[in-house]
Amino acid sequence: MRIGGCDAWLGVKLLGYAKRRRKARNPPESSETLPAEAPKNQHKPRIPCSEGFRCNRTRHERYGQSIMSEPSTPFSELAHRRRSNLRIDPERAIDDNLLDQLITTAATAPNHHRTYPWRFRIIRGDGRRGLGNALADHLANKPDPLTNKPDPLTNKPDPLTNKLDPLTNKLDPLTNKLDPLANKLDPDPALAQARVSKARSKYLRAPVMVVVASRAGEDEIATIENRDAVSAAIQTLLLAATEVGLASLWSTGAAAQSMEVAEFCGFDSTDTIIGLVYLGWPTAELEPALRAVPEVVRIDQA
Numbered sequence: 001m002r003i004g005g006c007d008a009w010l011g012v013k014l015l016g017y018a019k020r021r022r023k024a025r026n027p028p029e030s031s032e033t034l035p036a037e038a039p040k041n042q043h044k045p046r047i048p049c050s051e052g053f054r055c056n057r058t059r060h061e062r063y064g065q066s067i068m069s070e071p072s073t074p075f076s077e078l079a080h081r082r083r084s085n086l087r088i089d090p091e092r093a094i095d096d097n098l099l100d101q102l103i104t105t106a107a108t109a110p111n112h113h114r115t116y117p118w119r120f121r122i123i124r125g126d127g128r129r130g131l132g133n134a135l136a137d138h139l140a141n142k143p144d145p146l147t148n149k150p151d152p153l154t155n156k157p158d159p160l161t162n163k164l165d166p167l168t169n170k171l172d173p174l175t176n177k178l179d180p181l182a183n184k185l186d187p188d189p190a191l192a193q194a195r196v197s198k199a200r201s202k203y204l205r206a207p208v209m210v211v212v213a214s215r216a217g218e219d220e221i222a223t224i225e226n227r228d229a230v231s232a233a234i235q236t237l238l239l240a241a242t243e244v245g246l247a248s249l250w251s252t253g254a255a256a257q258s259m260e261v262a263e264f265c266g267f268d269s270t271d272t273i274i275g276l277v278y279l280g281w282p283t284a285e286l287e288p289a290l291r292a293v294p295e296v297v298r299i300d301q302a
């Protein structure tokens with residue numbers, strides 16, 4: 001059955017259960033903190049962010065039809081509230097102890113055979129410039145300036161010359177696959193140059209970047225499982241950051257494929273960068289997103 005379908009009985013049961021739990025955990029607030037005239041359906045986040053974010057919209061307005069039931073626990077509200085948010089004050093530092101706490105929480109993620117495959121790098125201050133320069137070097141090294149030309153007739157990459165340059169047509173040492181970036185040619189060298197320049201200041205948009213890599217396993221399956229575990233750790237990091245009111249954004253792109261970035265971070269050539277996470281105090285909050293209804297199938301028959 002699709003999760004969006006109407007299972008009224010279960011819905012009522014779950015809602016009642018959640019309400020009872022909520023009541024037990026959060027006894028009614030005193031009249032000092034909750035005005036008596038507050039409308040009944042007004043949503044009041046239980047975990048306010050550091051900026052004192054308050055939302056006056058009803059739960060239905062906030063979450064729309066993206067879910068079967070309303071978020072009914074502090075954790076589910078937190079998960080719905082997490083957004084990719086780059087509206088960050090780059091000048092406002094994050095306390096070191098807080099960063100350590102967030103990473104300790106991230107490292108509670110499940111990991112098969114207890115490999116603890118994650119490797120974290122906290123990049124701050126001028127380190128962010130170094131990280132940007134590493135990405136810029138990577139981008140500058142990629143396209144072959146000789147073949148990186150649009151076809152003068154179609155103004156599109158020439159299908160004949162838009163082939164892998166024998167020099168750049170190398171296996172990516174991190175993934176051991178053809179580097180997808182080397183395999184693409186930027187049709188406009190000026191744009192490519194602008195991309196390189198932009199990369200240099202890219203990471204100055206947040207006070208902290210956390211780069212997270214995954215160690216290779218003993219075999220292919222172990223390596224895949226390690227990556228899965230590191231993804232879980234990154235999501236845990238994002239949720240922990242959201243809980244304390246930090247804005248965050250998980251990014252990948254060219255940086256995650258870059259040997260220059262990996263070297264700057266001191267990762268091994270067998271490690272894989274899974275995410276570069278922007279962290280900082282928000283200058284604006286984003287509304288919870290309307291999310292696609294997940295496909296859920298219940299299988300009861302043998």
Ligand SMILES: Cc1cc2nc3c(=O)[nH]c(=O)nc-3n(C[C@H](O)[C@H](O)[C@H](O)COP(=O)(O)O)c2cc1C
Nearest residue numbers: 082083084085249250251252253254274275286289
């Ligand atoms: C593996 C992964 C890689 C991502 N890479 C990028 C990225 O390079 N740039 C970016 O802006 N967002 C990136 N995102 C964030 C997604 O775009 C974002 O989660 C999605 O748009 C949904 O928005 P929300 O996080 O606010 O729910 C990435 C997310 C994941 C899980």
